[in-house]
Amino acid sequence: xxxxxxxxxxxxxxxxxxxxxxxxxxxxxxxxxxxxxxxxxxxxxxxxxxxxxxxxxxxxxxxxxxxxxxxxxxxxxxxxxxxxxxxxxxxxxxxxxxxxxxxxxxxxxxxxxxxxxxxxxxxxxxxxxxxxxxxxxxxxxxxxxxxxxxxxxxxxxxxxxxxxxxxxxxxxxxxxxxxxxxxxxxxxxxxxxxx
Numbered sequence: 001x002x003x004x005x006x007x008x009x010x011x012x013x014x015x016x017x018x019x020x021x022x023x024x025x026x027x028x029x030x031x032x033x034x035x036x037x038x039x040x041x042x043x044x045x046x047x048x049x050x051x052x053x054x055x056x057x058x059x060x061x062x063x064x065x066x067x068x069x070x071x072x073x074x075x076x077x078x079x080x081x082x083x084x085x086x087x088x089x090x091x092x093x094x095x096x097x098x099x100x101x102x103x104x105x106x107x108x109x110x111x112x113x114x115x116x117x118x119x120x121x122x123x124x125x126x127x128x129x130x131x132x133x134x135x136x137x138x139x140x141x142x143x144x145x146x147x148x149x150x151x152x153x154x155x156x157x158x159x160x161x162x163x164x165x166x167x168x169x170x171x172x173x174x175x176x177x178x179x180x181x182x183x184x185x186x187x188x189x190x191x192x193x194x195x
Contacts, residue, residue, distance in 0.1 A: 013051050015041040017065055020058050025109035029059060029117060060123065063114065066107070070129065073097065077136050084140035084147055085187060088159070091133065092182040095163035099170035099177075108171040111164075130160035144193055151193055158189055 003011065019040035023032040034055055038045045052058040073094040077087050098104065137152035137159075147155070162185055170177050 009051065012041070012043055012047055013061070015043060016048060016051060016058060017061050020062050021110055022106065024059070024062070024113055025106045028113050029055075034058075056121075059117070062110070067129075067132065070094065070098070071132060074132070074136060080139065082140065084137065084142040084190060084193075087136055087140055088186040088189065089183050091136070091159060092163060092186040093179065095167055096170075096179045096182045099167040099182075104167075104171045108168060129164070130157040133159055142190060142193060147193070155189060155192055158192060159186060162186065162189065 016037060019037045020032070023037045023040060026032075027036075032055075034045050034048050037058070038048050041047075048055075048058060052061060074091065077090040082090070098107070101107070133156040134149075134152045137147050137155055138149055140147045163182065166177050166182055166185060
């Protein structure tokens with residue numbers, strides 16, 4: 001079956017994002033060349049410019065894909081009937097899946113590269129996990145009541161930092177942190193609501 005123009009463009013876009021992830025994880029953003037990314041995707045450099053317009057936009061597409069994948073994993077946690085403990089446990093499980101995925105080392109290398117870029121580019125910073133977690137936390141029931149907007153704003157970056165750190169440890173030292181450790185650690189953050 002022949003692909004439509006739109007389908008072909010999407011296939012090429014996906015191939016370039018996959019190739020960019022590998023190249024940027026292996027070489028770093030600055031050293032990754034568009035020629036090499038295009039070659040890895042079996043496309044031309046012109047395709048990169050046609051689809052993304054620039055290397056920076058290609059990077060943002062890679063980051064956006066990661067964010068979308070995490071959003072998909074966290075989607076079931078948007079049920080307003082879930083308690084704070086259930087949401088924290090669900091977040092821990094989603095991050096544990098990231099830590100144990102077959103491409104976890106490559107993703108970790110890419111995230112290390114991304115950290116430096118976040119310091120220099122507010123657009124990249126706006127795609128961070130903590131901003132996405134706030135909405136999952138607001139209004140969740142816990143023994144002290146419901147999570148307020150202010151509490152969610154304080155809890156979300158702590159949760160993102162904690163779980164992100166556990167992912168890093170799991171990637172660098174496999175077998176040192178299991179799913180239960182992710183869960184217990186996330187649940188310990190409820191202490192922040194008591195202060």
